[in-house]
Amino acid sequence: xxxxxxxxxxxxxxxxxxxxxxxxxxxxxxxxxxxxxxxxxxxxxxxxxxxxxxxxxxxxxxxxxxxxxxxxxxxxxxxxxxxxxxxxxxxxxxxxxxxxxxxxxxxxxxxxxxxxxxxxxxxxxxxxxxxxxxxxxxxxxxxxxxxxxxxxxxxxxxxxxxxxxxxxxxxxxxxxxx
Amino acid sequence: xxxxxxxxxxxxxxxxxxxxxxxxxxxxxxxxxxxxxxxxxxxxxxxxxxxxxxxxxxxxxxxxxxxxxxxxxxxxxxxxxxxxxxxxxxxxxxxxxxxxxxxxxxxxxxxxxxxxxxxxxxxxxxxxxxxxxxxxxxxxxxxxxxxxxxxxxxxxxxxxxxxxxxxxxxxxxxxxxxxxxxxxxxxxxxxxxxxxxxxxxxxxxxxxxxxxxxxxxxxxxxxxxxxxxxxxxxxxxxxxxxxxxxxxxxxxxxxxxxxxxxxxxxxxxxxxxxxxxxxxxxxxxxxxxxxxxxxxxxxxxxxxxxxxxxxxxxxxxxxxxxxxxxxxxxxxxxxxxxxxxxxxxxxxxxxxxxxxxxxxxxxxxxxxxxxxxxxxxxxxxxxxxxxxxxxxxxxxx
Numbered sequence: 001x002x003x004x005x006x007x008x009x010x011x012x013x014x015x016x017x018x019x020x021x022x023x024x025x026x027x028x029x030x031x032x033x034x035x036x037x038x039x040x041x042x043x044x045x046x047x048x049x050x051x052x053x054x055x056x057x058x059x060x061x062x063x064x065x066x067x068x069x070x071x072x073x074x075x076x077x078x079x080x081x082x083x084x085x086x087x088x089x090x091x092x093x094x095x096x097x098x099x100x101x102x103x104x105x106x107x108x109x110x111x112x113x114x115x116x117x118x119x120x121x122x123x124x125x126x127x128x129x130x131x132x133x134x135x136x137x138x139x140x141x142x143x144x145x146x147x148x149x150x151x152x153x154x155x156x157x158x159x160x161x162x163x164x165x166x167x168x169x170x171x172x173x174x175x176x177x178x
Numbered sequence: 179x180x181x182x183x184x185x186x187x188x189x190x191x192x193x194x195x196x197x198x199x200x201x202x203x204x205x206x207x208x209x210x211x212x213x214x215x216x217x218x219x220x221x222x223x224x225x226x227x228x229x230x231x232x233x234x235x236x237x238x239x240x241x242x243x244x245x246x247x248x249x250x251x252x253x254x255x256x257x258x259x260x261x262x263x264x265x266x267x268x269x270x271x272x273x274x275x276x277x278x279x280x281x282x283x284x285x286x287x288x289x290x291x292x293x294x295x296x297x298x299x300x301x302x303x304x305x306x307x308x309x310x311x312x313x314x315x316x317x318x319x320x321x322x323x324x325x326x327x328x329x330x331x332x333x334x335x336x337x338x339x340x341x342x343x344x345x346x347x348x349x350x351x352x353x354x355x356x357x358x359x360x361x362x363x364x365x366x367x368x369x370x371x372x373x374x375x376x377x378x379x380x381x382x383x384x385x386x387x388x389x390x391x392x393x394x395x396x397x398x399x400x401x402x403x404x405x406x407x408x409x410x411x412x413x414x415x416x417x418x419x420x421x422x423x424x425x426x427x428x429x430x431x432x433x434x435x436x437x438x439x440x441x442x443x444x445x446x447x448x449x450x451x452x453x454x455x456x457x458x459x460x461x462x463x464x465x466x467x468x469x470x471x472x473x474x475x476x477x478x479x480x481x482x483x484x485x486x487x488x489x490x491x492x493x494x495x496x497x498x499x500x501x502x503x504x505x506x507x508x509x510x511x512x513x514x515x516x517x518x519x520x521x522x523x524x525x526x527x528x529x530x531x532x533x534x535x536x537x538x539x540x541x542x543x544x545x546x547x548x549x550x551x552x553x554x555x556x557x558x559x560x561x562x563x564x565x566x567x568x569x570x571x572x573x574x575x
Contacts, residue, residue, distance in 0.1 A: 012217075015228045016358075016385045018210035019235025025206060026240040029199050031247060033192070034181030034570070035259035036240075037203055039287035040307070047311040064318035084193045088200020089207070089287065090294045096208035097295030107298040108215055108283075122302040123309075125282015126289070128274050130310015133286060135325060136271025138261060140285040143268075145233065147261040149240035151346065153330065153338040154263030158272040165276020170222035173280045177216065178223050 011100055026149055033081065036146020040133035042086035047130075048077040082142075110177040121176050136161070179471045180253040204291055213292040215283025215299055222280055224368040227361040234354040235388070242347055242392045245399035251504070254471035257570055263338075265328040282306065347396035355389045403469050406503065410496040417492070419499050423513040424485060426522040427540075430547040433457060433554055442479065446488040446497050447516070458558045460487070468500060477506045484509050491515040523547050 012018075029037055048068060052059055059065040068077070077083075097103045109118035133139040136158045138147070144162055147155010183192055210232045211217045220226025247253040279285060282303045284292060289307070292300035314321060330338075336346040366373050410416055424432075432441055443460035445452050452462045467473035477484065486494045486501075486509065494511040501509050512519060526544040529537050 012211035012228070013206075013209040014381065014384065015210060015231035016235050016381070016388060018206055019232040020239050020388060022203075022206045022210070022232060022236035023239025023243065025199065025202050026236060027243040027247070030240070030244060030258055031180040031182065031253055032187060032195055032199075033183045034257050037199070037287075039285070039290060040311075043286055043304070043307050044311050047308050047315070050308075051312070051315070062315065062318070063322075064315040079193075081192065081196045084196035085200035085203065086287075086290055088197040088202075089204035089290050090200075091197075092201035092204025092206075093208040093213060093291040093294035094204075095201070096205040097213065100209070102208075102213070102295050105296040105298060108292075109299065110216060118299055119302060121281045122283065122299045123306040125278040125280075125284065126303040126306020126308070127310040127313065128278030128306075129282065129284075129286055129303075130307040130312075131314045131321075132271045132274030132278055132310075133307075134271070134311060134314040135267045135321060136275060137264070137267065139275065139287065140233075141287045143261055143272075145237055145240075148237040148350075149244055150258055150260050151241060151334045151336060151343070152261035152263065153333045153335045154265075154268050155261040156335050157263065157265065157268040158261075158275075161269045161272020162276045162279065165273035166219075166222050166279040167276070168273075169277045170219075170280045174223065176281070177219050177283070178225070 011102075023149075026146065030146075030149065036142065036149055037085065038082045038138065038142035038146065039086060039089070040129070040139040041082040041142060042080070043130065044134065045077040045080045045083050052077065110175070112178070113176045117176060121173070179251065179474065180247065181257050203287075204294065207288060207291045208295065212288040213295050213297065213300075215292065215297070218285075218288055219280060219283050221361070224364050227365050230361055231358060234357065235385075238347075238351045238354050238392055239388075241350065242395040242399065245343065245347060246395055249399040249402055251402060251469070251474075254469070254474075256470055259570060260332040260334060262332045263330040264326065265330065267325050267327065270324065343401050344397055344399070347399075348393060351389065351392045351396050355385070355393075358385055403466075406468075406500045407465070409503065410499050413492070416495045416499060419495065421495060421498050421502075422510045424510045425513045426519045427543065427547075429485065429512055429519065430523045430544075430551050434547060434550045440482060442482045442484045444477075444484055444486050444497075446486060446493055451489075455555050456558060457487070458554050460558075463497075465497065465500070468497075468504065477501065480508075482508065485512060486510070487512045487516055487519075489516050491518075523551055 026037055029035070048059075048065060051065065059069070072080075094103070107115065107118070109115065113121075129139065133143075136143050138144070138155070138158065140159075140162065143155050144159035148159055183195075187195055207213070211228050212232070217226050218229055220228065221230045244253070244255075244258075248255050275285070282289075284300055284303045286304075286307055289300045289303045293304055318325075334343075336343045339346065363373060363375070365371075432438055441459055443457050444463045445456055445460045446463055446465075449462060452460075456462075461476070463473065468477070484501075484506070486498045488494045488497070491511065491514055494515055498509050498511050514522075523544060526548045528541045528545060532538045532541050
């Protein structure tokens with residue numbers, strides 16, 4: 001395992017071109033499926049499937065899971081559009097990394113951060129995203145980006161809140177990154 | 179007309195499509211550099227604004243693109259998932275995610291990307307988000323009131339702000355372009371590079387060109403419903419527009435006639451009036467239906483004459499002009515509207531002392547038609563509004 005403190009800039013795609021392509025993909029997704037891209041929904045499906053397999057009796061007594069299975073009419077939480085999409089993301093990113101020679105087991109952190117700090121940050125950050133994306137009914141992809149594309153008031157509100165929140169707290173965690 | 183799911187793409191094919199879209203999504207994110215946390219959080223510290231550039235370019239491209247699809251009636255926006263608005267959970271959830279962003283260095287989609295190419299910090303982040311969902315699930319009773327507070331339905335931002343869709347899109351593109359300009363300056367300053375306020379390079383030409391296209395699109399792609407309604411708001415234009423007409427006698431004849439080819443009557447009255455009485459082979463239709471996927475298919479049935487009926491001819495004319503402008507064919511209107519039809523047929527009073535053979539004919543035909551059409555109407559069960567089986571896509575996270 002190596003630690004990497006440098007971002008190699010040169011090999012990435014022009015951000016505007018990447019954004020344009022991502023926009024077209026989002027548009028195509030809406031045209032085909034009637035809804036945008038997503039990510040946190042798949043994590044939710046995996047979490048529910050896990051609980052289902054290790055403690056299935058718990059599912060029937062907990063309100064959140066009950067509401068979920070009512071909405072999804074008893075189909076497996078893994079037979080879900082976003083689950084298949086995120087499986088694709090995993091493959092797509094892997095292939096892209098392979099093509100651009102970026103496949104590497106690395107633990108990435110800011111130049112002045114300790115490994116311990118980064119560990120705690122990553123796990124806490126993940127937890128916050130897990131909670132926040134459920135509360136906000138979507139993450140950067142499902143609520144902010146897709147919400148912006150369809151001009152949803154709720155989606156745009158979430159987008160503004162994500163960026164505003166990040167800027168508001170950035171100063172306190174600068175040690176992690178700069 | 180889109181969306182293609184569920185009628186054109188359905189069942190397992192839908193999952194295959196999801197998988198392929200995911201592959202492209204992952205590849206684009208990875209190529210853009212979203213597989214490294216240091217690059218992702220760069221925008222919050224000013225050293226790397228890649229995320230902002232990619233995100234907003236994608237957002238405005240898809241936004242204006244969707245307006246374009248809708249403008250050319252390639253998609254029924256009524257079937258597209260619009261994220262619902264729950265004010266407080268959106269704001270507080272968003273702020274929590276923002277905090278999670280600067281702490282964890284990823285968002286869910288990018289963490290999957292980064293984990294795919296071997297970033298260990300991303301794998302830890304994913305484990306965390308997994309835990310987060312479980313915490314939310316277990317603590318749901320505590321979150322529930324916040325989760326469901328101030329529900330506004332699924333309004334669109336331009337409705338909330340009470341401005342036109344074009345205005346919002348135009349401003350959004352403008353804001354994005356302005357942001358792109360200023361963040362480049364910030365980035366240079368933070369990274370200790372030389373500040374240049376104006377520069378012609380490949381980068382800037384690309385973004386400038388795209389910006390111009392999107393700005394134009396945001397103005398050109400008007401809401402088609404609004405622009406058609408505007409077109410028919412000019413009464414003189416509507417009154418003088420050449421349209422194929424059918425008069426009360428002909429309609430009555432065609433209704434009674436057993437051997438004649440089928441008519442399709444498009445009834446534009448209110449649902450209440452329609453339920454009270456309606457013609458056989460008639461379908462209730464509203465102006466909104468013209469812009470929806472399924473009702474719209476119904477107008478496309480070839481070689482059947484579609485007769486627009488409403489109480490007054492002006493309403494018929496407006497709808498018929500809109501339909502013709504949208505490219506539908508074989509459209510007729512009922513001359514004088516149903517008011518005239520009621521007077522001439524349904525409540526027909528014979529001409530006293532008919533003199534000319536023509537008047538005698540009218541008396542004979544209308545007396546017969548009055549009875550037979552009334553009988554048809556009596557036996558007809560209204561079909562109700564035009565069929566709409568498809569529901570809005572369910573979406574999101």
